[in-house]
Amino acid sequence: MTFRQARWDEPDIWDLVPPSAPGPAPAIPGLPERFRRKEALRWPELSEPEVVRHYTRLSQMNFGIDTSAYPLGSCTMKFNPKVSEVLARRPGAAALHPYQPEATVQGALELTWRLERLLAKVTGLPEVSLQPSAGAHGEYAALLMVRAYFRDRGESERRTEVLLPDTAHGTNPASATMAGFTTREIPSTDGCVDLAALRSAVGERTACFMLTNPNTAGLFESEILEIAETVHGAGGMLYYDGANLNAILGATHPGRMGFDVAHLNLHKTFATPHGGGGPGAGVLAAGETLAPYLPVPRVVKSGRKFRLDYDRPKSIGKIKTGYGNFGLDVRAYAFALSHGEEGLKHVARRAVLNANYLAARLGKTLPRPFRSLVKHEFLLSGAPLKEKGVRTLDLAKRLLDEGVHAPTVYFPALVEESLMVEMPETESKRELDRYAEAFERAANDSAENLKAAPRSLAVRRIDEVRAAREPILSWKDLRTAAPAKVETP
């Protein structure tokens, strides 16, 4: 074990220099005294080097893709090409205001239009909007579109139910509830949708079935055409959660599989950096039935000019300020351009090869549920670890000591002590072998060492229970030393 993360004794920023004694904020001519801040903002006055050093030290206590493999299942943590960072910072991309006249942003509109056309081909769904801020935001907008569609058909009173498999991402049921639907889970058999259960669940109350394919067990839902027929037969819409699109680029697409509407995550398949939790960029793609309901404006080409079209009477309206996360669209477009047809196909083929290769190897250490052929990610069960008194969580922490990130743990819930591993196409065989060796070392380590992990990071095992029981959520709480009182749910 040779890895050590930086361990700075770096104080919080307010402890670097004590903030000055509070006095009133400066007066502004014409501003009524009542508005004036009685106590100026309490925050330290620091020099530029102090600020830079502080956050540089913090950055050294953080894993990123550039420091290590990051095999979080369903998160598709692939390398973020550096050229995209350069392009997104050009004044022609960064120094544009969303309310600039169309004549001054023709390039931005054209790039958006081109990326939308390209994604229409990738998804096989003809109409695309880049407005959503992230995947879950796209899900939510799509469900509002479904709702508006059934309202126009006079069926909104009846079609109130969204169906989803028990392997669905948590965002799916949460988005459905926010959009005003009730949800119903369809059980899985051998990791895939139980078609018989779906057939008996669909009916005149069904608004939509939300499906991720390949699903979160890493399995391709091979009965997808029968699923589509079942949902459509009941008059429902079929929704594609594009979180796992990376696995099927060039092999199939949502349109061919029979989906009516889809969201994609540009920060997954199209390699825009995830920023330590965000930003993302969502994509909405719709077939002819739901396309009229896409958010406004739409980017259209008239002659040689591009413009924003607001004349969509059935549109659900706006879902955010401005048109999408353009800074990320630039990066995604660069990624798509550099890959092209063969490159995107290669992405899926290599990601699937990586997953199957690593699965075969790690399957010798921990059991794999379901069938062996997976797509871009695979599940392991950490249940046997219990024999020596440790859990999946301990293994995850022990992996961090190897200088690699842990897989997604405890999701999906249908596998006991689950680990979900995804090594996208940008990881080499050498990296996979290195990860496998680290994994084997970690899994075969003593219970004592597993429980004591991590030891090589800025901090050791964190007491997360205490964080939730006695919430201290800001500097204000730290100052008053009184934990926030919160109602029990």
Added chain:
Amino acid sequence: MLEALGLASVDELFRDVPKKARIGRIGIGAGRDEPDVVKEVDKLLDRNRPLGKFATFLGGRIAWRYVPAAVDAILSRSEFYTAYTPYQPEASQGMLRALFEFQSLWVELTGLDLANASLYDGATAAGEALLFCRRLHEGGRFLVPASLPWEEKSVLANYATGPGIRLEELPYDPRSGRLDLGAVRAAVAAGDVCGMLADVPNGFGHLDEGVFDLKGILGDVPLVVAADPLSLSVLEPPGAYGADVVVGEGQGFGVAPSYGGPLLGLFACRKEHARQAPGRIVGATVDVDGRPARALTLQTREQHIRRSRAMSNICTNESLMALAFVVYASTVGPRGLAQLQSSLAEKARTLASSLGSIDGLKAPRFDAPYLGEFTIELARGTAAGFLDRLRRRKILGGHPLADPRPGASSGPERILVAATDSVGEKEIQKYAAAARAWSASGAGA
């Protein structure tokens, strides 16, 4: 690798995709090498005319503002920008600590108790606040000022759809643009109100002293204040006048406008409502050695745990922009922020007085106080025509306030004008000269 799997071809790994579901090809062009990609993308970006080419008076919730180089230097640390959500806190203390500092800063600015680790943008933060209000209080009506920007009304209307809440617009006084408090009283008295949103500055760029009286009128109905973060460096924090939630658009603190995204949604509330709050929250705790540490907390509110009963569906948020926010504020400093706001207010006053005497336009349209933005109204012609004329003189003179959707009621020709830190006396006089030329030409008369 294929050998290890005992396979002859990668094709065999796709045998689970039924033949009828397969596609032959995607149908896009061939890949390009890096220099070619740069050339192609630059060709498109060069067709844009960035803000630096103009005297820029564009504002609204999106700010065009100088960002100290130190901010991007930190954002470019790839340990930050290539990381995922800090689900393994021991490996992610850097981002968690920065987010805790970000939350703390929004708490200090707003005068509330806790902030989340960000939402998508100001408008969706307002939408989440609407849903939050509904969790705290019964009622099928949510009140907003009629002066709220149309985009935000539209986003709010979408967020209101799920729980079946009706968005109700409150009229403003035609002279000051301030909320008609009598109308607020009447709306609340009529009952069934689950919450109200007021914005500071309001959609016209003005400050409404009525906000100090709102909580008294609303009683136990939750009050959401949508506040501009920079204004809070000089204005009384909304927590001090009874706001239960403060949301805002944080892009102006260190994030380039990038044609509207990524942005930064800000959300703060009171601690007794922590379990109803949307989004990720970072909390302080310790490790087994008792060393201070940070971790995501109160996660039972969130979609990955609570699923259909989660407080929100949000997963990916705007963490990197939250980092920019706190690095920006720390670099500029509290005094620097207040000075910047004072200087923008001074520029706005100078511009207003330069435009005030021009025939055919009223600047400012409303007589309430303002900081860095105000609304002008044209007595003749169209906002688009006026702005187009300015653009030909290399001035981006603001943006029309009207809802551009066909069928939207066409109101007066109003333009929101913002002082930005890139304009000085020269640009202000240029604006005034262009407006006088517009006036003299009798355009639209």
